[in-house]
Amino acid sequence: MKRVFVLLLLLAVSLVSAQSWQTVSSVDGKFSVQMPNKPQTQTQNQSEQGITVKTTLYVAGSNGTNYVLSVSVLPSKQDATLVKNMMDGIKSGFVRQTSATVKSDKPYTVNGYAGRLITFTVPSGASGSLWMCNKVGRVYTLTVAKASGDYTAEQKKFHSSFKIKG
Secondary structure (H helix, E strand, C coil): CHHHHHHHHHHHHHHHHHHHCEEEECCCCCEEEEECCCCEEEEEEEEECCEEEEEEEEEEEECCEEEEEEEEECCCCCCHHHHHHHHHHHHHHHHHHHCCEEEEEEEEEECCEEEEEEEEECCCCCEEEEEEEEECCEEEEEEEEECCCCCHHHHHHHHHCCEECC
């Protein structure tokens, strides 16, 4: 009986966990994504090649896993060099700030959006992935970091819910 109760409790927790994911959309309606709870948001301006780029971060966490979506709005006149430099800057900034070790950096497609997937570990033992793509004048970055264990199920859920509109 105790075993049945524990199984029911685990099932209830997983159902509550699954139901608590909510759709997060940008104010301008350019994207939507599922996150485990209401994210904290922060907007900052960054400089790349002398151009100021507005970036908004959406951060949520649940059960030892952090989920981050960042959206950087590019100037209307952009070139491939700016986008490449920006993506390289996102990667190097992330590695520097977190002391991450890059495990792989390869082309990767999420819901039809071609991008770049970087997998990493950090000194605390956490591991995860950072995916970037350039679409409709924006660089989108989805990051999943799990304190311990395999993060691929969380990555799959987060990535599969991501949609770009327009």
